[in-house]
Amino acid sequence: MATLKLTDVGKTYGGTIEVLRHINLDIKAGELIVFVGPSGCGKSTLLRMIAGLERITAGTLEIGGQVVNDVPPAQRGIAMVFQSYALYPHMTVRDNMAFALQIAKKSKPEIDTAVERAAKMLQLTPYLDRLPKALSGGQRQRVAIGRAIVRDPSVFLFDEPLSNLDAALRVATRIEIAQLKEQMPDRTMIYVTHDQVEAMTLASRIVVLANRGIAQVGSPLDLYERPNSEFVAQFIGSPAMNLVPGRITATGPRTTVTLEDGGSALSDVPSTEADMGLLVNVGLRPEDCMITEGQGVFTGTVALTEALGEVTLLHFEPQGEAPAFIAKLPGIHRNLRGRQVTLACDPDKVHLFHDGGSLLYR
Numbered sequence: 001m002a003t004l005k006l007t008d009v010g011k012t013y014g015g016t017i018e019v020l021r022h023i024n025l026d027i028k029a030g031e032l033i034v035f036v037g038p039s040g041c042g043k044s045t046l047l048r049m050i051a052g053l054e055r056i057t058a059g060t061l062e063i064g065g066q067v068v069n070d071v072p073p074a075q076r077g078i079a080m081v082f083q084s085y086a087l088y089p090h091m092t093v094r095d096n097m098a099f100a101l102q103i104a105k106k107s108k109p110e111i112d113t114a115v116e117r118a119a120k121m122l123q124l125t126p127y128l129d130r131l132p133k134a135l136s137g138g139q140r141q142r143v144a145i146g147r148a149i150v151r152d153p154s155v156f157l158f159d160e161p162l163s164n165l166d167a168a169l170r171v172a173t174r175i176e177i178a179q180l181k182e183q184m185p186d187r188t189m190i191y192v193t194h195d196q197v198e199a200m201t202l203a204s205r206i207v208v209l210a211n212r213g214i215a216q217v218g219s220p221l222d223l224y225e226r227p228n229s230e231f232v233a234q235f236i237g238s239p240a241m242n243l244v245p246g247r248i249t250a251t252g253p254r255t256t257v258t259l260e261d262g263g264s265a266l267s268d269v270p271s272t273e274a275d276m277g278l279l280v281n282v283g284l285r286p287e288d289c290m291i292t293e294g295q296g297v298f299t300g301t302v303a304l305t306e307a308l309g310e311v312t313l314l315h316f317e318p319q320g321e322a323p324a325f326i327a328k329l330p331g332i333h334r335n336l337r338g339r340q341v342t343l344a345c346d347p348d349k350v351h352l353f354h355d356g357g358s359l360l361y362r
């Protein structure tokens with residue numbers, strides 16, 4: 001069982017390029033933590049520092065209560081699975097999986113048991129005597145995961161393991177990883193991905209990285225329902241949350257915002273008298289919007305509709321500088337193009353932001 005504790009961890013390349021700073025994170029044994037964030041924010045760097053493949057230039061990393069900053073990768077009790085599989089092409093699946101144990105001079109029966117157990121968990125038993133070239137992409141990635149499992153690490157690190165797979169295989173392999181985690185409840189996993197669905201479905205907690213630090217840590221639904229900033233609000237959820245500028249015109253347990261286009265929004269986010277007149281952005285998720293005949297939060301002309309089957313995306317004509325507003329409605333709505341539509345949103349789904357931060361977290 002391994003906990004991980006990062007205290008003020010930082011990374012500077014070449015003494016001048018600071019990529020990460022003041023990373024503080026407590027990971028409990030058995031958690032599946034997902035790192036997300038914009039390209040170049042340092043997700044892989046952080047994972048590689050935990051693996052010991054990249055030097056930590058500030059702060060401390062503890063695994064299982066022991067500071068491991070200077071402990072070599074092989075002695076950290078971790079195993080890493082890469083996007084590129086990194087299998088030995090001339091070795092069979094069995095030998096690929098056995099390799100690390102042979103290097104560690106384990107006995108043949110011990111190796112056989114470990115390989116067969118991992119192959120069974122990953123449904124690779126029928127392929128043990130094949131070469132990697134005779135496997136599908138999904139099967140190759142399972143062999144790469146198998147190589148990690150046989151070493152029986154207490155921490156698994158995954159660096160975008162599914163990003164080389166096509167859409168259907170991604171879904172299948174994602175579900176296998178979720179099942180694998182259930183079979184190894186006490187193993188800690190850290191997983192880097194660009195894929196929202198992977199992050200939302202696999203994570204016990206998501207760590208959103210941005211601007212060299214941690215923007216927010218929380219359960220997937222926490223981040224979706226209670227983002228602490230406009231950045232997290234727009235990063236989690238697809239299409240991104242709409243932001244509409246306005247001014248607070250009534251305060252109390254519920255807040256009223258008068259919007260620039262004259263409409264108004266009622267939010268369950270509380271405010272005080274001191275907030276009267278405060279300039280805010282009202283955050284509305286596309287899927288929380290519904291068409292109303294009465295008073296709404298947003299009125300605009302539908303520029304484009306995209307019918308995806310179970311939902312239709314309405315893209316509104318941009319107003320001024322603001323990015324185009326998007327609504328996601330259940331069902332098929334082809335005939336709305338060119339029409340003026342008013343959208344409403346339940347007050348408990350209306351987010352309020354000031355200066356980039358959520359008013360919920362003041």
Ligand SMILES: Nc1ncnc2c1ncn2[C@@H]1O[C@H](COP(=O)(O)OP(=O)(O)OP(=O)(O)O)[C@@H](O)[C@H]1O
Pocket residue numbers: 013014017019037038039040041042043044045046
């Ligand atoms: N050896 C290096 N020397 C200097 N800068 C580096 C080095 N390796 C990475 N970087 C920089 O560190 C930053 C973080 O890189 P990293 O690969 O960790 O980002 P990431 O969040 O994983 O990106 P992506 O999502 O695109 O994979 C980037 O700006 C990158 O250019």
